[in-house]
Amino acid sequence: MALTEQHVEQIRKSYLFEQLSGAELKQVASHGQVVELHAGQTIFSQNEPCRQFYLVQRGMVKLYRISVDGAEKVMDLAGPEQLFAEAAMFAGKHPLHAVAIEPSTVFAFDCKDFMAQMHNNVELCFRLMSNMSQRLHGMINEIDRLTLHSGTQRLAEYLLEQVPEGVMQSPCIRLLVPKLVIASRLGIQPETFSRIMARLRSDGMIETHNDTILLKDLGALRCLAACHG
């Protein structure tokens, strides 16, 4: 489906697009699409040629790899207002699988078209380079966590990341995706995830009700995450 004026206004709020002129944005939008996805619907598969990149409007997209023996590793989760596959533009093919894990709406932009825009607009190049630099930094942190932190530390870090800014004590958070998915994101098995949660609970750091988690002792969680596992 083509983009409406209303959609274009939403897109403009994204850092990558915000400095484009009305005409430029219209040009990008003219080759863009609104894509409605049902839960479980594939957006693209690994090694497919990439012709589009995406901005999530609503829902949740899982970016993952599958090993030869069928094990899945979730590399990233993209929620509303987040871009994905924008760095693959230069690679020719997608390094990951992408699937909507709940009913979702994404904006799809044409790579060729966007690259043409970048040719006319150095500022746009700088925005994308910033974006890619941040992603690279995030990946380094990811590898740091996977190799230097224990499963418990990574889970504590994840919980703390879900806390909105400025909250001082005992925030209540919600897990936006199944625990199965978070476990894979953190590089642990679902059983291990469950056991770590049970331990945090019995240590009095958290209280849980399904996907709702009360972080009773932020200080202890922060110590667990930062100091030693």
Add this chain to the structure above:
Amino acid sequence: MALTEQHVEQIRKSYLFEQLSGAELKQVASHGQVVELHAGQTIFSQNEPCRQFYLVQRGMVKLYRISVDGAEKVMDLAGPEQLFAEAAMFAGKHPLHAVAIEPSTVFAFDCKDFMAQMHNNVELCFRLMSNMSQRLHGMINEIDRLTLHSGTQRLAEYLLEQVPEGVMQSPCIRLLVPKLVIASRLGIQPETFSRIMARLRSDGMIETHNDTILLKDLGALRCLAACHG
């Protein structure tokens, strides 16, 4: 030390710089330096502001992180003709430590200056974006290996990576850095590295003499790396 004509010719061979005009390259070089480093000398530390990025001429540079309890994780190794810290230009500060692990020579380029060049040269932006996209792809593969592959698989993959193109059977490779460093690069302990090597040796896949390794059975190594365990 400032760059000579001869240095500029070497630099031009790098993908990032090759399409620059003589004048542009001269401009980049005018704020560049040749830096001689002794083994163990730090180039920059994590969180330092980044004003320069680098191209290795000779030697080997280790890019790494240190955890709170002092453990080290080698994120990458940069040898001759390889760039490093070029993606940090947009981040403001270095996400990693960099140290020369043997006597080395690196070219250092001014970030501000290079960014000014990019403002005048969209093609240069595209080259850097390509570079960053490749790095991102490499990072995804790295996380894939760390989470989905065993230590043995990662070591086998590493050995196979050292084989030059086109070699059909039983190539002889050399480890260019201490085993300690490779182990950290692969996310395993030196003791584990040693034990895996011993096993590959007793399984008849390799023969070793210090840092020289004969890969006697490429097929078996490839199976080990790709298939399972």
Add this chain to the structure above:
DNA sequence: TGAGCGCATTGATTTACGTCAAATTTGCCA
């Protein structure tokens, strides 16, 4: 409404890898 499926939890057991410690080798440099 209730049958069935995927997700989550818990327990028992295994295992790959880490840790600690000691012996051995290597390579540097005075």
Add this chain to the structure above:
DNA sequence: TGGCAAATTTGACGTAAATCAATGCGCTCA
């Protein structure tokens, strides 16, 4: 050339996390 420090290897042991297995829970959808 000899001596020392760092790297490597090997052995014994510990442990975090995976695996296997069983049960329970909460959906969705007929």
